[in-house]
Amino acid sequence: MKYDVVIIGGGPAGLAAAVSARDNGVESILILERDKELGGILNQCIHNGFGLHTFKEELTGPEYAARYITEVQNRNIEYKLHTMVIEINKDKVITAMNQEEGLFQIEAKAIILAMGCRERSRGALNIPGYRPAGIFSAGTAQRLVNMEGYLPGREVVILGSGDIGLIMARRMTFEGAKVKVVAELMPYSGGLKRNIVQCLDDFGIPLKLSHTVVNIKGKERLESITLAQVDENLKPIPGTEEEYTCDTLLLSVGLIPENELSENMGIEISRVTSGPIVNESLETNIEGVFACGNVLHVHDLVDFVSGEAATAGKNAAMYVQGKHIDKSENTISLQGENGVRYTVPVNIDPKRMEDSQIIRFRVGQVYTDSFLSVYFDDERISNKKKRVMAPGEMEEVVITKAQLMDRPNLKRITIKIEEA
Amino acid sequence: MVDVIIIGAGVSGSACARELSRYNVNVCVLEKGEDVCYATSKANSGIAHAGYDAKVGSLMAKLNVEGNKMMPELSKELDIPFIQNGSFVVCNNQEDLDTLKTLYDKGVANGVDVEIITDRNRIVEMEPNIADNVVAVLYAPATGVVCPFTLNIAMAENAAMNGVDFKFNTEVVGFEKTDNGWKVLTNNGEFETKYIVNAAGVYADVLHNMVSENKIHITARRGDYCLLDKGTGKHVNRTIFALPSKFGKGILVTPTAHGNLLLGPTAVDIEDKEATATTSEGLNELIAKAGLNVKDIPLRKVITSFAGLRAHEDNHEFIIKEVEDAKGFIDCAGIESPGLTSSPAIGKMVAGILKEKLGLEPNPNFNGKREGIIASNELDFNSRQELIKNKPAYGNIVCRCEMISEGEILDAIHRPLGAKSLDGVKRRTRAGMGRCQSGFCSPRTIDLINKECKIAMDEITKSGGKSQIIVGTNKDSL
Numbered sequence: 001m002k003y004d005v006v007i008i009g010g011g012p013a014g015l016a017a018a019v020s021a022r023d024n025g026v027e028s029i030l031i032l033e034r035d036k037e038l039g040g041i042l043n044q045c046i047h048n049g050f051g052l053h054t055f056k057e058e059l060t061g062p063e064y065a066a067r068y069i070t071e072v073q074n075r076n077i078e079y080k081l082h083t084m085v086i087e088i089n090k091d092k093v094i095t096a097m098n099q100e101e102g103l104f105q106i107e108a109k110a111i112i113l114a115m116g117c118r119e120r121s122r123g124a125l126n127i128p129g130y131r132p133a134g135i136f137s138a139g140t141a142q143r144l145v146n147m148e149g150y151l152p153g154r155e156v157v158i159l160g161s162g163d164i165g166l167i168m169a170r171r172m173t174f175e176g177a178k179v180k181v182v183a184e185l186m187p188y189s190g191g192l193k194r195n196i197v198q199c200l201d202d203f204g205i206p207l208k209l210s211h212t213v214v215n216i217k218g219k220e221r222l223e224s225i226t227l228a229q230v231d232e233n234l235k236p237i238p239g240t241e242e243e244y245t246c247d248t249l250l251l252s253v254g255l256i257p258e259n260e261l262s263e264n265m266g267i268e269i270s271r272v273t274s275g276p277i278v279n280e281s282l283e284t285n286i287e288g289v290f291a292c293g294n295v296l297h298v299h300d301l302v303d304f305v306s307g308e309a310a311t312a313g314k315n316a317a318m319y320v321q322g323k324h325i326d327k328s329e330n331t332i333s334l335q336g337e338n339g340v341r342y343t344v345p346v347n348i349d350p351k352r353m354e355d356s357q358i359i360r361f362r363v364g365q366v367y368t369d370s371f372l373s374v375y376f377d378d379e380r381i382s383n384k385k386k387r388v389m390a391p392g393e394m395e396e397v398v399i400t401k402a403q404l405m406d407r408p409n410l411k412r413i414t415i416k417i418e419e420a
Numbered sequence: 421m422v423d424v425i426i427i428g429a430g431v432s433g434s435a436c437a438r439e440l441s442r443y444n445v446n447v448c449v450l451e452k453g454e455d456v457c458y459a460t461s462k463a464n465s466g467i468a469h470a471g472y473d474a475k476v477g478s479l480m481a482k483l484n485v486e487g488n489k490m491m492p493e494l495s496k497e498l499d500i501p502f503i504q505n506g507s508f509v510v511c512n513n514q515e516d517l518d519t520l521k522t523l524y525d526k527g528v529a530n531g532v533d534v535e536i537i538t539d540r541n542r543i544v545e546m547e548p549n550i551a552d553n554v555v556a557v558l559y560a561p562a563t564g565v566v567c568p569f570t571l572n573i574a575m576a577e578n579a580a581m582n583g584v585d586f587k588f589n590t591e592v593v594g595f596e597k598t599d600n601g602w603k604v605l606t607n608n609g610e611f612e613t614k615y616i617v618n619a620a621g622v623y624a625d626v627l628h629n630m631v632s633e634n635k636i637h638i639t640a641r642r643g644d645y646c647l648l649d650k651g652t653g654k655h656v657n658r659t660i661f662a663l664p665s666k667f668g669k670g671i672l673v674t675p676t677a678h679g680n681l682l683l684g685p686t687a688v689d690i691e692d693k694e695a696t697a698t699t700s701e702g703l704n705e706l707i708a709k710a711g712l713n714v715k716d717i718p719l720r721k722v723i724t725s726f727a728g729l730r731a732h733e734d735n736h737e738f739i740i741k742e743v744e745d746a747k748g749f750i751d752c753a754g755i756e757s758p759g760l761t762s763s764p765a766i767g768k769m770v771a772g773i774l775k776e777k778l779g780l781e782p783n784p785n786f787n788g789k790r791e792g793i794i795a796s797n798e799l800d801f802n803s804r805q806e807l808i809k810n811k812p813a814y815g816n817i818v819c820r821c822e823m824i825s826e827g828e829i830l831d832a833i834h835r836p837l838g839a840k841s842l843d844g845v846k847r848r849t850r851a852g853m854g855r856c857q858s859g860f861c862s863p864r865t866i867d868l869i870n871k872e873c874k875i876a877m878d879e880i881t882k883s884g885g886k887s888q889i890i891v892g893t894n895k896d897s898l
Contacts, residue, residue, distance in 0.1 A: 121724070133888060220883075221886050
């Protein structure tokens with residue numbers, strides 16, 4: 001099998017990348033999806049709030065997915081469901097399998113990585129205690145409830161105030177469970193402000209910041225958990241323990257881009273984002289391999305995933321059609337400093353870039369009334385006051401081609417947070 | 421009335437069952453858990469110890485060395501993962517060299533191939549990530565890593581194939597002496613037998629003390645472990661032990677038979693024989709101590725932590741013999757490390773005792789070969805393609821971290837002593853054992869258990885008892 005562009009993953013990133021690749025002139029496109037339907041994790045996100053940026057209306061996850069699935073189907077873009085990619089080599093040969101075709105290989109001219117992310121598990125946190133039934137990642141519980149109609153528990157504690165945890169606090173309440181408390185290790189929530197209001201405050205569910213689970217009891221099914229307050233080094237403070245009886249602990253303690261396939265093919269991974277290191281075209285260190293969506297860096301809003309994926313799709317199209325402008329001798333590197341944890345992309349080729357380039361990043365803690373500065377080498381070119389910046393909300397700055405064309409010797413762009 | 425009742429389907433009980441199934445004898449195994457490999461045998465280091473550590477002249481030393489020698493052949497016969505990777509016991513300062521020498525002498529006396537290496541260059545060449553202050557190591561090439569779950573499961577399966585009966589969820593609560601043997605009282609009825617094998621792990625003392633005036637005492641010695649993601653096993657080539665202390669072999673750093681890196685165990689004596697809860701002190705301690713002997717351990721790749729209990733007998737010796745004041749009651753007690761290694765030899769020894777007593781004849785139909793569950797992800801391209809063509813279920817990946825297909829899970833459910841729970845599937849196939857810790861596959865796996873075992877969704881458990889995963893349906897309480 002041979003295709004010009006093969007997209008790994010049929011979630012929101014993969015779908016938008018496929019549509020964009022086709023609209024930019026690629027005929028031969030294949031999407032590989034491991035689940036039984038296109039749409040990815042959106043299919044279990046039955047709450048609304050999707051699409052405000054893209055469609056200027058509030059959609060549920062499945063509705064948002066359906067819009068893109070329709071676009072893919074209208075363009076007769078090929079896809080395979082129930083298909084697991086097991087390996088990609090650096091020559092862009094993909095080994096995949098499904099029940100009907102068995103094990104097979106596909107040669108691709110360009111590959112778009114759109115595998116999404118997975119949830120961090122209890123194990124990764126080393127939470128001490130027993131290992132009974134009743135401990136679920138929030139996403140697993142979401143699947144059981146929203147797609148299968150099963151209730152994973154009746155008395156619930158949630159650790160982590162990531163968006164899925166917040167959404168699940170509300171969902172479990174709707175389905176008849178009692179959500180006793182949401183505990184968050186950090187002194188701020190990792191989720192969107194709107195979710196704290198709509199999912200916790202509206203239902204009187206307490207959010208305990210700077211708290212974590214220090215013990216888990218129950219030899220068969222979960223019986224109780226103990227919360228404790230943590231100090232500034234995130235260590236539990238003795239004497240602050242509080243035991244909560246519950247049969248369920250949901251964990252919403254972070255998402256990790258799922259890059260095992262990428263790493264095995266030799267793609268360089270950022271230690272901060274756990275996603276590939278990419279340039280302005282969202283191209284990885286392997287030419288013709290692009291990345292977008294949550295496999296690149298974890299997003300808050302699917303609208304931004306779709307936008308990013310469209311860029312990856314367009315660039316993959318340019319690449320296979322030989323329309324990509326030759327690389328410049330000098331690329332400009334980007335870096336975050338003083339609380340800016342990373343940037344996507346990590347470098348920019350001024351010749352190849354679009355008229356304007358969005359640079360996305362996250363900050364390391366909550367900043368109020370601080371200034372977000374952009375430096376071109378040592379020269380500060382912008383200094384914008386931000387009322388609040390928080391780790392739970394992705395930030396962006398825009399750089400224009402005109403700005404860079406004016407500075408042929410520019411080596412480095414730095415984004416940092418400053419007091420004034 | 422059976423000839424032999426074995427109490428406990430852990431690695432010792434299962435080894436005894438398999439060895440006995442070589443003879444024409446009626447054997448029944450009573451297990452209080454819902455599956456084999458349910459307690460002590462499921463949470464340990466998975467090491468086939470070479471045998472330099474056990475007390476010279478002890479039964480422990482004898483069975484350890486014997487078990488270690490049996491492992492390569494046995495692992496082929498039972499089709500289970502075993503890698504003879506060798507081990508280092510490390511010595512971080514000159515003062516401890518005498519202790520290392522003592523260990524060497526013990527090794528020689530126990531008949532184990534051991535060597536002290538003091539050439540730092542050679543040590544580093546063999547183990548590039550060894551700690552900078554390591555001055556000498558005791559090298560034992562015979563040490564290996566084995567999958568502790570499948571060793572136990574395979575021996576039990578093979579015993580079942582050869583006619584041994586297993587009864588699960590059957591907890592022994594008492595014994596009555598009868599004219600020609602024993603009546604075993606359980607929560608699941610009474611069983612009559614000529615002989616009893618007490619392979620009850622941390623409870624072996626409780627059972628022993630029900631029938632004998634010569635009391636024994638077993639302490640549950642808890643050990644916490646951390647397991648790192650697949651691939652991290654390459655961080656060391658061999659199993660790296662600390663110098664032994666009075667609490668056992670100390671914290672080790674080892675690759676597992678599946679390429680994970682395992683750190684542990686701590687050693688804390690506890691009263692509660694079910695207290696397998698990890699503690700933050702324990703986890704912190706083992707992480708700190710592991711780092712003393714191996715540098716740059718990729719701790720951000722930790723995927724889970726767990727605790728196991730060793731059945732520590734006061735004299736730190738295996739007790740494998742007929743109880744003097746309780747004829748027909750055979751102890752298989754105090755089986756702590758190196759119990760896993762010794763298990764094949766323990767089984768042989770117990771079967772030997774019973775052969776003598778019962779005058780057993782060989783079972784002409786015995787087949788010691790057990791075919792494992794196909795690890796489809798480890799097959800070459802063509803074999804895997806062929807497999808999926810013949811059995812399409814192997815083309816559907818259920819556990820994406822460990823790349824376990826539906827075919828493997830169906831096999832785990834339908835083979836002898838098949839899995840009935842999420843953990844049962846996990847220990848047989850590794851589905852759910854990977855980096856996402858069953859977040860992705862558990863809903864899919866319980867779906868398969870529901871369909872294949874005809875168990876209602878809200879009755880499917882993580883590991884038997886009251887460990888149900890789902891409690892009801894949406895809005896059922898509203």
